[in-house]
Amino acid sequence: MTRYWPALLSVALSLGAVGGYVSLLRMPVIRNHPALYLTAFALATAIAALASWRAARWPNLAALVFSAAMLVLGGYFNFALARIPTTAPALRVGEPAPDFTLPDAAGAPVTLASFRDRTPVVLVFYRGYW
Amino acid sequence: MQILAISPDSNERSQALAERLRAHYRFLTDRDLTVTRRYGLVHARGGNKGQDVPRPTTVVIDRQGIVRWLSLADNIQVRPEPGDVARAVRAL
Numbered sequence: 001m002t003r004y005w006p007a008l009l010s011v012a013l014s015l016g017a018v019g020g021y022v023s024l025l026r027m028p029v030i031r032n033h034p035a036l037y038l039t040a041f042a043l044a045t046a047i048a049a050l051a052s053w054r055a056a057r058w059p060n061l062a063a064l065v066f067s068a069a070m071l072v073l074g075g076y077f078n079f080a081l082a083r084i085p086t087t088a089p090a091l092r093v094g095e096p097a098p099d100f101t102l103p104d105a106a107g108a109p110v111t112l113a114s115f116r117d118r119t120p121v122v123l124v125f126y127r128g129y130w
Numbered sequence: 131m132q133i134l135a136i137s138p139d140s141n142e143r144s145q146a147l148a149e150r151l152r153a154h155y156r157f158l159t160d161r162d163l164t165v166t167r168r169y170g171l172v173h174a175r176g177g178n179k180g181q182d183v184p185r186p187t188t189v190v191i192d193r194q195g196i197v198r199w200l201s202l203a204d205n206i207q208v209r210p211e212p213g214d215v216a217r218a219v220r221a222l
Contacts, residue, residue, distance in 0.1 A: 028212060032211065082206045084203055084205065086204060091197055093198060093200055096195050097196070102159060102160055115193075116193065116194070121134060121191040122188065122191070124188050125188075127184055128183065
C-alpha cells in the first residue's frame with residue numbers, strides 16, 4: 001500500500017482543494033483566488049502522471065484519471081461557467097447614482113436619496129441564496 | 131456609513147441572512163430586478179436555474195449621491211477585497 005503513496009497524495013490533494021475552497025468560501029483570500037484550487041488540481045495531476053509513468057498500475061492510473069478530471073471540471077467551472085459576460089453598467093465613477101426605492105426586510109420602503117447629506121452609502125448587489 | 135444589500139431574495143430570507151451574519155446591513159428586495167436592470171447589473175441567465183440574477187457589484191456613493199468607487203465582478207466566485215471597500219469609504 002505504501003508504494004502507492006503518490007497516488008493517495010494526488011487524490012487527497014484534489015479532494016482537499018475542493019473541501020478547502022468550499023469550507024473557506026467566506027475568506028476573501030481563498031474565495032477570490034480560484035487559481036489556488038486549479039493549482040492544487042494541476043499538481044495532483046502531475047504527481048499521479050509521474051507515478052503512472054514510473055509504474056502503470058491501476059491505483060496510479062485511477063488517481064491520474066481522477067485528478068485530471070478534477071482539473072478539467074475545475075477549469076471549466078472557473079473559465080466558462082463562472083464567467084460573467086461583460087455588459088456596460090449604467091454607473092460611472094464621478095456621476096450620480098440613479099435613485100431608487102426598494103422594500104427592506106420588514107417591508108418598509110428605503111430610498112437612496114434619503115441618505116443624501118447624511119452618510120455615504122455602500123450598495124452591494126448580490127446573487128442571493130435562491 | 132450605510133450598507134444597502136440588494137438581491138431578488140424574499141424579505142424573510144434576507145432578514146434571516148442578516149441575523150445569521152449579525153451584520154449591520156439593510157437588506158433590500160429587488161424581486162423582479164427592476165433596480166438591478168436600471169443599474170445595468172443583470173447577469174442574464176446566470177442563476178443556477180437559468181434565471182437572471184444580479185451581477186455581483188459593490189458601489190461606494192458619497193454624501194452628494196455621486197459614485198466614488200465601483201467594483202464589478204467578471205467571475206461569480208470573486209468579490210472585492212473588504213479592505214479595498216473600507217479604504218474607498220474612508221477616502222470620502
